[in-house]
Amino acid sequence: MIYLILAILLGILAGTITGLIPGIHINLIAIILLGFSASLLNLTSPLTIVIFITAMAITHTFVDYIPSIFLGAPDEDSILSVLPGHQLLLKGQAYFAIIFTLYGSLTALLIILIFTPIFIYLLPIIYPYVTRIMWIILLLASIYLVASEAGFKKQDFSKKYKRKIWALIIFLLAGFLGIASLNLNIKEPLLPLLTGLFGASNLIFSIKQKTKIPKQRTIPIKKIRLNKKSLAKASFASIIASPFTAFLPGLGASQAALIGREVSDIKDKREFLFLLGAINTIVMGLSFIALYSIQKTRTGAAVAISKLIPELGLTELFYILGTIIISGILASFITIYLSKLTAKNIHKIKYSKLSIIILLILTIITIYFTGILGLLVFIISAFLGLTTIFLGIKRMHLMGALLIPTILFYLL
Amino acid sequence: MKLKLNLKTTLSISLIGILLLLFLSETLAPKLINIEDINNKLLNKKTKVQGQIFNIRTFEDSDFQIISIKDSTGKIDITLDNPTNLANNQNITVIGTIKEYKQYLQIQADKIII
Numbered sequence: 041m042i043y044l045i046l047a048i049l050l051g052i053l054a055g056t057i058t059g060l061i062p063g064i065h066i067n068l069i070a071i072i073l074l075g076f077s078a079s080l081l082n083l084t085s086p087l088t089i090v091i092f093i094t095a096m097a098i099t100h101t102f103v104d105y106i107p108s109i110f111l112g113a114p115d116e117d118s119i120l121s122v123l124p125g126h127q128l129l130l131k132g133q134a135y136f137a138i139i140f141t142l143y144g145s146l147t148a149l150l151i152i153l154i155f156t157p158i159f160i161y162l163l164p165i166i167y168p169y170v171t172r173i174m175w176i177i178l179l180l181a182s183i184y185l186v187a188s189e190a191g192f193k194k195q196d197f198s199k200k201y202k203r204k205i206w207a208l209i210i211f212l213l214a215g216f217l218g219i220a221s222l223n224l225n226i227k228e229p230l231l232p233l234l235t236g237l238f239g240a241s242n243l244i245f246s247i248k249q250k251t252k253i254p255k256q257r258t259i260p261i262k263k264i265r266l267n268k269k270s271l272a273k274a275s276f277a278s279i280i281a282s283p284f285t286a287f288l289p290g291l292g293a294s295q296a297a298l299i300g301r302e303v304s305d306i307k308d309k310r311e312f313l314f315l316l317g318a319i320n321t322i323v324m325g326l327s328f329i330a331l332y333s334i335q336k337t338r339t340g341a342a343v344a345i346s347k348l349i350p351e352l353g354l355t356e357l358f359y360i361l362g363t364i365i366i367s368g369i370l371a372s373f374i375t376i377y378l379s380k381l382t383a384k385n386i387h388k389i390k391y392s393k394l395s396i397i398i399l400l401i402l403t404i405i406t407i408y409f410t411g412i413l414g415l416l417v418f419i420i421s422a423f424l425g426l427t428t429i430f431l432g433i434k435r436m437h438l439m440g441a442l443l444i445p446t447i448l449f450y451l452l
Numbered sequence: 453m454k455l456k457l458n459l460k461t462t463l464s465i466s467l468i469g470i471l472l473l474l475f476l477s478e479t480l481a482p483k484l485i486n487i488e489d490i491n492n493k494l495l496n497k498k499t500k501v502q503g504q505i506f507n508i509r510t511f512e513d514s515d516f517q518i519i520s521i522k523d524s525t526g527k528i529d530i531t532l533d534n535p536t537n538l539a540n541n542q543n544i545t546v547i548g549t550i551k552e553y554k555q556y557l558q559i560q561a562d563k564i565i566i
Contacts, residue, residue: 171534213470220473223562225482225498248457350554413476420469423462430459 044359047088051095052367056374058096059103061401069096070344086348087356093348094328094360095367097341101148101321102371103378105141109134110253110382111243111398124309132254134386138379139264140310142372144317147275149368151318152325155283156361159329163287167334174288178447181299182440186211189433203433210428211437215444217424221417222445230442232406232418237438240418241425243399247392256383261376266310274311277304278318285319286326287338292439293320325364332357482547488525490557494550499559501528502545510535518558521546529558542566 058069070093073080080089109125128137170177189200189207214237221229266274277300285296296319297312306312327339332352337343349356406418421441428435482500490499503521510517517532521544530546531553538544548561 213466216474217470220470220477223477224473225480227496244457347552413480416469416476417473420466420473423469424466426457426462427459427466430462 043084043088044091047084047091048095048363048366051092051363052099052370052374054092055096055099055367055371056103056378059100060107060378070340073344087359090345090348090356091359091363093341093344094363097324097339098321098364098367099371099374101324102142102145102317102368102375104320105138105317106375106379106382107398109137109141110379110386111246111394124312128309129253129256130251132256134256135258135379135383136264136310137313138375139261140266140313141317141320142375143266143271144274144278144314144319145321145368146372147271147314148278148318148321148325149365151275151279151282151322152329152364153361155322155326156329159283159286159326160333163330163333167287167336170288175447175451177284177288178443182211182443182447184299185439186437189437203431206431207433207437210424210431210433211440212444213424214438214440217417217421218441218445219448221421221441224413224417226410226414226417228409229414229417232410232414233421233441235402235406236418236421237425237441238435239402240399240422241429243395243402244422244426245429246395247399251391253387253389253391255387258380258383266314270308270311271314273304273306274314275318277301277306277315278322280304282319282322283326285323285338287330287334287336292442293323296323321368328360328364329357484545486525487521487523487528490526490528490550490559492552492557495552495557496549498547498549498562500545500547501559502543503527505538505540505542505544508538508540519544529556530561530564531558532561532564536564538564538566 054069073089073093105125109129125134125137128134186207187204189204217237218233221233226232280303281296281300282293285292293316297316300306300315300319301312304315306315324339324341327337327342328345330336330338331342331346332354335346337346345352345360403415403418407415410417425435425438428438482498484500484502487501487503490501501521501523503523505519505521506527507520508517509519517535519530519532519536519538520527521530522528530548531551543566545565546559546561547563547565548559551558551560
């Protein structure tokens, strides 16, 4: 038992570190852990390592909005937080943005518990049918997301039409980029691909803009509220959108958030940030449940767990659920503390210098894990990300880098 | 020459870069290796093998298929997430990633060429 508690605490620490450092995704840490698994298994049991990975993964989903919002350096799951988060940052309200994502993540813990029996019972029944039409679901989701660029209202149609065309072009270019990257002989192609598209491009843009951050406000957390209607709306949206992403490959938290936003007609930044936080944590939590019920892995953390315990039983599942709840609650305190600390001090740091340092770290990590080919993917992905920023269209169209290869995989 | 970061530059570099990567992904395809050369050092690396199918197991509950192939040097299991219409004695080329399952090496197929 003491080892399990230690595993949770170390997992929370690791998740805090990975959450705070942009470009370091838990998938990467999970892969590294698997690489050392033979040595680790001499020291401890597979369950202990699984608990560590679970705690790390859940904590990451709480903490990763801090660099996303304060530094504009998100990962693939927190990418959509950049725009509303950045807007609030420039108004001195970044702390508020983090707290709304935190509310979402905490609500997600309850949603995970509610969905667990549904997933265990229903998913094995519906999954074979869903896989047959998966490519259609992904294709429709892609069409909807591209078409939703600039909205569906008839005003300023010609301007919106132009933006939709660009959205389609970017989506397709990202798709070709994804196909090429996944076919290259790179060990972890998603690292340079997603870090370049979302992380590096944003950092380069921040450096170019010489963004200056104003002093940030912090107020007691009980004063940061969402009214009941907003809470219900955002929770409903996350319940509708996120379960599919827990087992459908190629569909990430970002796309789920956009689908949820359209379904619930979410326009308020606070509701959207809540939705993002909720979806990010739900997707991670339910990916472990999906591993148990249909033996399919959707996240890097779930892949790692499937290697350590190939036949996950109900006992292990209970341990995982318990870890999700405990680490989520502890992670929320850590998130509040760290975001307050960052909010009080970020205006003192020269933002562009910090962005340069982070960009250098990401580049070194990319070269170390993926070599020269990976670096090439990283650079080209960054330029495509920058193109999207300059075009002023939603960056989630860059998810074509994953969606198109996945659709083709199911089609061909 | 200073690189001016604007839409034109980034779009041009992206287009050229993507074309270059597509070209490299075709020309730098993994080399064909003998099945006996597959070992733990190649774990998670992409590889290419050729062989004759001698056993096919389809798991209908999960749409999962395991195809066993052999060449003159050895045999290996190929895993597929979507069942195919392959048959015993067919000669196939498999491009995929070397994975480990319960201490056995197998190839998770990305592409099968008949």
